[in-house]
Amino acid sequence: MDVIVAGGHGKIGIRLLERLAARGDRARGLIRNPDHAADLEAVGAEAVVVDLESEDPTPHLLDADAIVFAAGAGPGSGPERKRTVDYAGCVKLLEGAEALGIPRFVVVSSMGADEPEGGPEAMRPYLRAKAEADAAVQASGLAWTIVRPGHLTDDPPHGRVVVAERLGYGGTVTRDDVADVLVAVLDSPTTEGLVFEVLQGDVPVASAVAGLSGS
Numbered sequence: 001m002d003v004i005v006a007g008g009h010g011k012i013g014i015r016l017l018e019r020l021a022a023r024g025d026r027a028r029g030l031i032r033n034p035d036h037a038a039d040l041e042a043v044g045a046e047a048v049v050v051d052l053e054s055e056d057p058t059p060h061l062l063d064a065d066a067i068v069f070a071a072g073a074g075p076g077s078g079p080e081r082k083r084t085v086d087y088a089g090c091v092k093l094l095e096g097a098e099a100l101g102i103p104r105f106v107v108v109s110s111m112g113a114d115e116p117e118g119g120p121e122a123m124r125p126y127l128r129a130k131a132e133a134d135a136a137v138q139a140s141g142l143a144w145t146i147v148r149p150g151h152l153t154d155d156p157p158h159g160r161v162v163v164a165e166r167l168g169y170g171g172t173v174t175r176d177d178v179a180d181v182l183v184a185v186l187d188s189p190t191t192e193g194l195v196f197e198v199l200q201g202d203v204p205v206a207s208a209v210a211g212l213s214g215s
């Protein structure tokens with residue numbers, strides 16, 4: 001598989017690239033800071049420098065089988081960058097995928113994106129951006145999957161998660177486990193058209209994702 005990961009130097013993005021490269025996939029990460037390229041190369045991935053806010057990523061997407069959007073403006077940014085990265089950056093990639101006929105599009109969204117106005121006030125611009133990006137993805141003709149993790153941690157992987165369209169409670173999940181979920185999603189065409197939340201749980205990742213899809 002030839003996979004492009006937006007947010008390639010992000011904490012989830014680089015974990016995902018490392019997993020894909022290790023099993024022999026072509027793993028390309030989109031980064032905006034050229035100084036990050038060596039970190040991607042160290043995990044066996046290719047670095048593609050493109051700023052999703054000021055550039056069109058489309059020419060960099062050629063030949064990909066799948067795109068994973070794992071970029072984000074981050075917690076230190078204001079509402080404007082939530083719009084330009086979490087929403088508009090995702091839509092730019094979506095439009096690029098549509099233009100080039102790249103079939104598969106996977107998004108790292110967030111728990112709470114199903115109901116932005118129900119979140120804490122400070123989180124609402126972020127959740128609105130995620131919700132609008134998710135809606136654009138769902139309205140596309142692509143084979144999309146939207147993954148909505150809870151609060152992310154850098155703890156060692158548990159290997160076990162709980163997934164559901166809506167869990168009804170909050171919690172944490174490690175970035176390593178989310179990266180494993182993303183690999184399982186890329187491997188599971190039956191997750192196409194699904195939106196689901198993920199938290200730490202007691203089901204091995206591959207079984208949890210297979211259970212979701214009913215395969």
Ligand SMILES: NC(=O)c1ccc[n+]([C@@H]2O[C@H](COP(=O)([O-])OP(=O)(O)OC[C@H]3O[C@@H](n4cnc5c(N)ncnc54)[C@H](OP(=O)(O)O)[C@@H]3O)[C@@H](O)[C@H]2O)c1
Nearest residue numbers: 007009010011012032051052053071072109110150151152
């Ligand atoms: N934090 C949480 O608890 C939580 C919960 C649920 C979902 N999420 C979402 O999960 C996703 C991945 O999280 P994470 O912790 O792995 O994120 P992260 O480490 O903050 O990585 C985000 C990446 O996006 C990149 N980026 C920002 N602006 C960009 C631009 N204009 N062009 C290209 N790339 C740009 C950043 O690049 P630079 O390194 O150059 O800044 C960074 O590498 C994010 O969408 C996040 O919102 C987070």
